[in-house]
Amino acid sequence: MSLERITWVSPAYDKRDAAPAKNHGIGACRITFIVKGPKGAVQFLVGTNWYCDSAREHRSRFRPLLHDEVIMGCDVGYHSPVPRYEGQEPMAQPCNLVDGGTCYYDGSSLRADSWVKKLIICGTAWLWPHLEGVYRHEFEGGPEVTP
Numbered sequence: 001m002s003l004e005r006i007t008w009v010s011p012a013y014d015k016r017d018a019a020p021a022k023n024h025g026i027g028a029c030r031i032t033f034i035v036k037g038p039k040g041a042v043q044f045l046v047g048t049n050w051y052c053d054s055a056r057e058h059r060s061r062f063r064p065l066l067h068d069e070v071i072m073g074c075d076v077g078y079h080s081p082v083p084r085y086e087g088q089e090p091m092a093q094p095c096n097l098v099d100g101g102t103c104y105y106d107g108s109s110l111r112a113d114s115w116v117k118k119l120i121i122c123g124t125a126w127l128w129p130h131l132e133g134v135y136r137h138e139f140e141g142g143p144e145v146t147p
Contacts, residue, residue: 003132006034014055026055030074033124034097035131039139041097042131043107044115045075073116077107078138114146 009031015024029050034043048071051059078084081098088104095103119127136142 002037003135004034004036005128005131006032006036008032008034012050012052012055014052014058016058026051026058028055033127033131035128035135036097037135037139040078040080040135042078042134042138043075043097044073044112044119044127044131045077045107046112046116046119047072047074071116071120073109073112073114073119075107075109076111076115076134077105078134080104080139084138 010027010029012027012029013024014026016026017023029048031046031048032043033046034041050070079095079097081100081102081104083090083104084106088106091103091105094101095105097103115127115130118130130145133142133145137144
């Protein structure tokens with residue numbers, strides 16, 4: 001079985017506006033590592049403190065930037081085209097990681113915290129096989145994967 005490895009980098013943004021209906025705030029760059037296969041996908045989402053200049057300047061007025069917190073684990077989870085447990089509801093938005101777009105998602109931010117520590121030390125040579133193990137666990141009944 002062939003599993004696809006995908007990396008998405010979401011850009012930082014500054015979408016502040018004085019009109020509340022148009023104010024979408026600020027956000028930092030995020031990196032998502034995805035393993036996609038025929039039964040769904042799994043992801044590891046990493047948050048950074050990489051802000052665009054205008055957002056960095058805005059944040060510095062309220063508190064000093066934390067230079068030692070550059071990366072944090074946000075989520076380890078799955079995208080499934082079918083519900084994985086009784087009562088699971090589909091995501092509101094279509095998902096491009098599952099066929100048909102209807103996606104049932106679940107994940108853990110607590111799990112991601114330990115993963116980011118391993119990513120920093122071991123890099124993607126460690127990460128990709130572990131994400132593939134999560135895929136096999138979630139969709140094929142393989143053993144649970146721990147960092």
